[in-house]
């Protein structure tokens with residue numbers, strides 16, 4: 001409370017709102033997507049622009065307070081908030097400017113992907129985003145950005161042209177291939193370690209409608225389907241993205257009633273192109289496995305596919321995440337997947353295996369901070385449930401599943417899908433890029449003011 005009053009007193013000219021304990025809207029303002037995270041910041045600074053961001057950083061540093069930066073608030077580990085510190089909430093930085101001629105979109109640092117995909121979709125254009133529309137552009141992009149368009153157009157960072165950044169010392173800089181190239185390199189995968197990005201400029205691609213949706217098989221057939229999938233996907237055309245998943249079919253439309261609540265394995269497809277080409281591209285896989293329970297693939301705007309999971313996963317569920325990069329799925333790993341997939345603890349728990357090949361392999365491991373360019377998939381084991389009473393069960397399943405499969409992994413994990421797993425895990429996830437990241441950190445944030453993230457320690 002004292003800190004909030006001090007902030008109101010000292011943050012002269014702050015254009016947004018300052019919320020703290022005792023305010024009526026405090027509980028709403030401090031809530032993040034993962035309801036398992038229950039933190040109580042001293043001040044939530046709703047910023048309206050870069051000047052507000054710089055003021056909030058200066059205030060926090062002057063009073064030796066922790067700084068958390070919130071984009072979409074989706075991070076599983078709760079890295080968009082903190083106890084007792086200052087949350088720099090960017091949700092007010094939500095301008096979107098599409099330039100159809102230049103094929104670019106400039107996006108405020110607090111936008112969500114749904115807002116961006118709808119705006120670019122009006123022009124038949126898109127940039128690679130994620131699979132849930134409420135995810136923040138900020139966190140997803142800075143960590144890498146995997147989604148339906150990865151195989152065709154690369155990661156979100158591969159389409160990032162510029163970022164406007166407020167640094168720890170309050171300076172405002174632009175990072176691009178020509179300006180502060182070291183910072184630009186580090187931002188592309190290094191997370192929120194280097195500053196607060198107030199705007200992103202992305203390259204756009206022609207993506208009108210896509211052909212997408214899920215194909216589901218009984219979970220009992222998962223070993224057969226996963227074996228066929230691992231053989232098929234690496235050789236499939238780049239236009240075809242398809243991630244393997246375990247799910248329980250939600251009890252409502254558009255799913256046929258006879259498969260409601262059935263445990264399934266599936267592939268969620270996205271083909272950039274027409275229906276005939278999509279059918280031909282999927283055929284080798286579909287012809288090699290048993291008849292599915294459901295093949296719900298159809299032509300739709302990219303923004304519609306990108307929001308297809310939104311209803312199943314609203315904010316406020318409990319989430320526990322584990323993740324790994326993998327190069328292949330040997331037979332023993334297939335058997336373990338089949339075992340854990342058939343033992344999902346709750347209706348919303350899931351495992352996704354996202355492709356990171358195709359265009360994502362066009363960059364070398366050292367071209368950007370995101371080092372696992374040679375991995376074929378990023379696997380995520382997510383225990384999910386609305387009921388806090390089930391936290392122990394979802395946590396256990398996720399950890400047990402991860403530990404069983406980790407020996408078959410490439411070592412590190414996608415930083416955006418990790419919990420708080422310690423420094424060595426962060427280092428393993430950046431491999432050979434870690435030392436360079438630590439040097440860039442020492443240049444732009446030598447005192448580690450931005451440390452509520454998968455933290456890179458500044459080199460001494």
Ligand SMILES: Cc1cc2nc3c(=O)[nH]c(=O)nc-3n(C[C@H](O)[C@H](O)[C@H](O)COP(=O)(O)OP(=O)(O)OC[C@H]3O[C@@H](n4cnc5c(N)ncnc54)[C@H](O)[C@@H]3O)c2cc1C
Pocket residue numbers: 033068069070071072073074075076078079080081090109110129130131132134135136137138139140141142143144145146147191192193195196197198313416417452453454
């Ligand atoms: C349901 C769900 C689905 C997901 N699907 C995908 C997916 O398809 N593909 C994928 O790649 N990832 C996916 N993710 C993971 C997602 O990328 C991370 O959770 C990411 O951190 C979310 O970003 P955010 O801005 O919403 O999070 P926040 O919690 O707001 O922030 C996360 C981290 O990013 C930093 N940050 C955020 N914005 C900025 C900014 N503008 N400047 C500086 N630092 C910033 C924060 O400081 C924090 O460290 C998903 C997550 C969830 C919960």
